[in-house]
Amino acid sequence: MTRPAPDTAHPVAIVGAGLVGSGWALVFARAGLRVQVYDPVAEVRAGILPWARESASALAAVGLIEDVEAVMARLHVVDTLEAALDGATYIQESVFERVDVKSEISRAIDAVMAPNAIVGSSSSGIPASRFTQDCAHRGRFLIAHPVNPPHLVPVVELVPAPWTEAEALAGARELMQAVGQVPVTLSREIDGFILNRLQGALLNEAWALYDEGYAGLADIDATIAHGLGLRWAFMGPFETIDLNAPGGIVDYAARLGGMYHAMAQSRTPRAWPEETIRRAGEERREALPEAELAARRAWRDRALTGIAAFKKAGGLAP
The missing domain is CATH 1.10.1040.10 (N-(1-d-carboxylethyl)-l-norvaline Dehydrogenase; domain 2)
Structure with a gap:
């Protein structure tokens, strides 16, 4: 399958940089895109680049990334939402999974975003119609739900709200294909998606x-x-x-x-x-004692990295 080339002329914005948002940042950076990452919590912002370097190095060790330094050079952690959205034509929102929180950040993004930008939410089950209805650019919002961690598990569900523009949905699908993800497009909303x-x-x-x-x-x-x-x-x-x-x-x-x-x-x-x-x-x-949960998550990610490498080598990857 021939992938479309990603648009490297414009940055991608990541809003919310926990486990999912950080994984998204790595997805876009390894595909050659400048990534502007914002999280309102300073402690979270401080941990993004060290985590990304460790994760990128693990991918490089099995041949899934060629140049760790080049990937890291594309990652830019910023202190404000405005700085993250500056010039961005795609915005990936990954804040806490609650309608009021997603409504608030959607309105904040809506006030700053370029009118032609596309906003994908990492919501794992809440349809976009529940938190984007008040946005002036609501036709540019949709669900782009990944599997955690998105840099290791490529599927992403694209779910339009009733008012999502067809062009925005198609644009999100093309971008996900271009960066090596596997987009699954739903025809309409349903709680929990597929x-x-x-x-x-x-x-x-x-x-x-x-x-x-x-x-x-x-x-x-x-x-x-x-x-x-x-x-x-x-x-x-x-x-x-x-x-x-x-x-x-x-x-x-x-x-x-x-x-x-x-x-x-x-x-x-x-x-x-x-x-x-x-x-x-x-x-x-x-x-598995609670104190060992983080170490076991790291073990899971190493296992997923190995599986991803095996699938690539065997022609089973997208």
């Missing part, structure tokens, strides 16, 4: 199986990590079942569709039980 609705269905069943005592957390996790997840690392559910029956997807549905329907009917959707959550928390903290 990724978290699929993940939610799996989590609901996992919680139910654990709550009913069929297996412990480690065994349920192993079923995905060493079973379904191996195939899902390079193909989706429809291609999976298409290859799992002699006659393809229609044959698979004829053989097993009834079983899946019966399983679905046996479940009544309900909230995750508080007592079950407590037990799961105790089980996880016994397996």
Whole structure:
């Protein structure tokens, strides 16, 4: 697949530079774009460049980045929103996942942005129509939801609000392709979008199986990590079942569709039980003490880096 060339004449703005925003900054910088990064918290701003250098070096070690210094030279941490948006034609917002917080930052961006700029929100499940309705340039706002960390997991969901301009949606898709991400475009809004609705269905069943005592957390996790997840690392559910029956997807549905329907009917959707959550928390903290969570996240990122390198080498990457 031939990617479009990114527009290097204009910078990209990152607004909100926690784990997700910092990952986005690295996505754009490694693609050759100047990146202007802003976070209102000085402590967060101070940590961006050290984290980016460490992460870029890890990518370089497996051949996913050629020149760490060139990437770092494109990253510019700034002290104001105005400085971040100066000259930017694409703005990635990654602030706290709450409607009032996103509404406030959207209005602030709206007041400063160039009229032709595109604003993508990293919202993981809240549609843009809930926090951009008061913006004068609301037609330029949409959801651009990544998977954390975005510099290692390339899929990004593009979800238009009812008023998002078609040109803005198309522009966001072209940019994501140009910087090496894998855009998934939704035709309209739905809570949770695609990724978290699929993940939610799996989590609901996992919680139910654990709550009913069929297996412990480690065994349920192993079923995905060493079973379904191996195939899902390079193909989706429809291609999976298409290859799992002699006659393809229609044959698979004829053989097993009834079983899946019966399983679905046996479940009544309900909230995750508080007592079950407590037990799961105790089980996880016994397996991984809270003090070791950050180190385990770093281990996860190293593993994802290796998988990304393997997929690239095997022709499985976008």
